[in-house]
Amino acid sequence: MNHDDGSRRHQQTRAVHPNVNTPAGSRPIGVPIHQGHIFAFEDAEEMAAAFQGPRSAYFYGRFANPTVRSLEDAVADMEGGAAAIAAASGMGAINAVLTGLLRSGDHVIAQSCLYGGTFALLADLAERWGVEVTHVSGDDPEEVRAALRPRTRLLYLETIANPTTQVADLPGLIAVARENGVTAVVDNTFAPTLCRPIEHGADIVVHSATKYIGGHADILGGMAVFADGATHEKVWKHAIELGAAPDPFAAWLALRGFATLPLRIERQSATALELARRLEAHPAVARAAHPGLPSHPQHERARRLLPAGGGGVLSFDVEGGREAGRIFTDSVRLMHLAASLGDVSTLVMHPASTSHRQLDAGALEAAGIGAGTVRIAVGLEHPDDLWEDVEQALAKAAG
Numbered sequence: 267m268n269h270d271d272g273s274r275r276h277q278q279t280r281a282v283h284p285n286v287n288t289p290a291g292s293r294p295i296g297v298p299i300h301q302g303h304i305f306a307f308e309d310a311e312e313m314a315a316a317f318q319g320p321r322s323a324y325f326y327g328r329f330a331n332p333t334v335r336s337l338e339d340a341v342a343d344m345e346g347g348a349a350a351i352a353a354a355s356g357m358g359a360i361n362a363v364l365t366g367l368l369r370s371g372d373h374v375i376a377q378s379c380l381y382g383g384t385f386a387l388l389a390d391l392a393e394r395w396g397v398e399v400t401h402v403s404g405d406d407p408e409e410v411r412a413a414l415r416p417r418t419r420l421l422y423l424e425t426i427a428n429p430t431t432q433v434a435d436l437p438g439l440i441a442v443a444r445e446n447g448v449t450a451v452v453d454n455t456f457a458p459t460l461c462r463p464i465e466h467g468a469d470i471v472v473h474s475a476t477k478y479i480g481g482h483a484d485i486l487g488g489m490a491v492f493a494d495g496a497t498h499e500k501v502w503k504h505a506i507e508l509g510a511a512p513d514p515f516a517a518w519l520a521l522r523g524f525a526t527l528p529l530r531i532e533r534q535s536a537t538a539l540e541l542a543r544r545l546e547a548h549p550a551v552a553r554a555a556h557p558g559l560p561s562h563p564q565h566e567r568a569r570r571l572l573p574a575g576g577g578g579v580l581s582f583d584v585e586g587g588r589e590a591g592r593i594f595t596d597s598v599r600l601m602h603l604a605a606s607l608g609d610v611s612t613l614v615m616h617p618a619s620t621s622h623r624q625l626d627a628g629a630l631e632a633a634g635i636g637a638g639t640v641r642i643a644v645g646l647e648h649p650d651d652l653w654e655d656v657e658q659a660l661a662k663a664a665g
Contacts, residue, residue: 297336299518303327320349320502329506333514337521338489341479345454345471346464347491349498351505352517356455356474357383358510359488363451363470364388364420366504370395373418375443377404377434379427379633381453382623388422401632405564407438414442420449425463425571426456429581429617429641430634431555433564433571440467449497456577456607459528460535464493466571470501477608478531478578481523485516530610530646534578537652538644542580544653549585550664556580578644579607581617583636590663591616591638597659600651607643612652614642 275283305324307313316325324330334352342350353359364387368374376388378401391397402409404423421443423434436452443450444467451470452463458478463471473479475487488510492498505511512520535558542556554561557568557576568576584590594614595603601612605620617635630637644652 297333297518297521299514300332301514320499327514328509328511331514334512334517337517340521340524341473341489342491344458345491346462347471347493348495350489350491351498351502352512353488353490353505353510354512355486356476356488359472359490360384360387362501362505362508362510363472363490364391365508366501367449368397368419370397371417373398373400373415374420374422375400375402375410375413375418376422377402377424377427379404379430379432380424381428384453404432404434404439407435407442410439410442414446418446418448420451422451424453424456425461426557426577426579428456429579429639431557431562431577431579431581432634433557433568435567436463436466436468436571456579457572459531460572460574460577469493469497475520477606478527479524480520481527481530481608481610483606483609483611485519487512487516487520531578532575533646534644535575537649538578538580539576540649541642541644541652541656545582545656548660550660552583552585554580554582579641581639581641583638584640584660584663586638586663588637591640594640594659594663597662598655599658600647600655601642610646612642612645612647614640617641
């Protein structure tokens with residue numbers, strides 16, 4: 267398509283069509299924000315070809331965007347995957363995967379202790395679509411084998427479970443799935459850079475990029491990473507119709523956070539373990555859980571799967587149950603009483619009444635979540651300052 271220089275056009279037209287500058291002789295170090303959602307072509311055939319697949323030319327933001335693609339490529343590389351899909355939230359990514367792969371009457375095997383939103387989505391699919399769900403502990407591959415059915419399509423696991431910090435037997439559980447042609451999905455939100463589930467046989471890895479990948483409590487985002495291109499394309503076709511695409515500015519902020527992800531999670535893991543050690547020895551604490559503690563039920567497994575650290579989340583039960591847990595969370599001064607995790611600031615919450623409120627008493631017990639369980643998602647503060655806050659809150663909880 268030929269263009270004139272526009273010098274004879276009216277001012278109104280020239281305002282709508284300014285000159286678009288592209289770098290010449292240099293390049294930006296950071297990823298630029300391509301905030302526009304439409305892209306123009308030189309001829310009709312090129313435009314038609316852009317509609318053919320996920321790696322075609324950019325033409326409309328719901329399908330692809332250069333800034334979003336940069337985030338997808340970065341996270342796919344981190345996880346050792348073939349390709350990735352970015353979404354507007356973690357639940358957007360999980361919805362795209364589950365609803366893109368499951369059909370009415372299919373069967374899912376899922377870990378008992380899951381993020382509450384995932385648990386609720388599976389329950390909704392069971393109610394509306396007739397998807398059957400069997401929950402397993404995440405510790406015993408034979409449980410998965412026993413749960414298999416002719417319509418089993420999906421095994422859903424979390425690397426580090428929320429909020430119990432249970433470490434799933436990824437190699438053992440996924441091996442059973444692969445033997446039987448079942449797709450294995452692993453939520454790796456708690457362990458980016460610490461574990462690469464695809465190396466243990468996972469087909470799909472999901473993340474809430476809102477958490478560690480973004481890292482600064484200023485975006486919502488989700489990621490799904492695929493071990494093979496065929497599954498990626500299948501889910502991508504569903505995701506674009508689902509409308510799960512993220513805003514380019516959110517993707518740019520996620521890339522900003524991604525640059526410091528290894529440094530942050532290394533520091534957060536070390537601080538979380540230090541706090542867990544001190545909590546375990548405190549007389550007002552009934553139990554503390556972090557994969558780095560020798561007392562953790564999956565400590566040896568964590569040493570193999572998470573050699574660089576057990577993550578920045580810990581949980582503990584205050585002596586005195588639900589009321590003591592409530593008093594503790596009401597009493598913190600430095601830590602924020604807030605949902606989410608992976609932020610530079612430390613966050614504390616009571617899972618039974620917040621993130622896992624969808625679970626009834628039986629489901630909470632099966633997931634290992636007590637009425638008084640408190641979760642701390644460690645930030646970048648000095649551990650001694652955090653401990654001072656924990657101690658004063660524990661003193662009030664102990665009465």
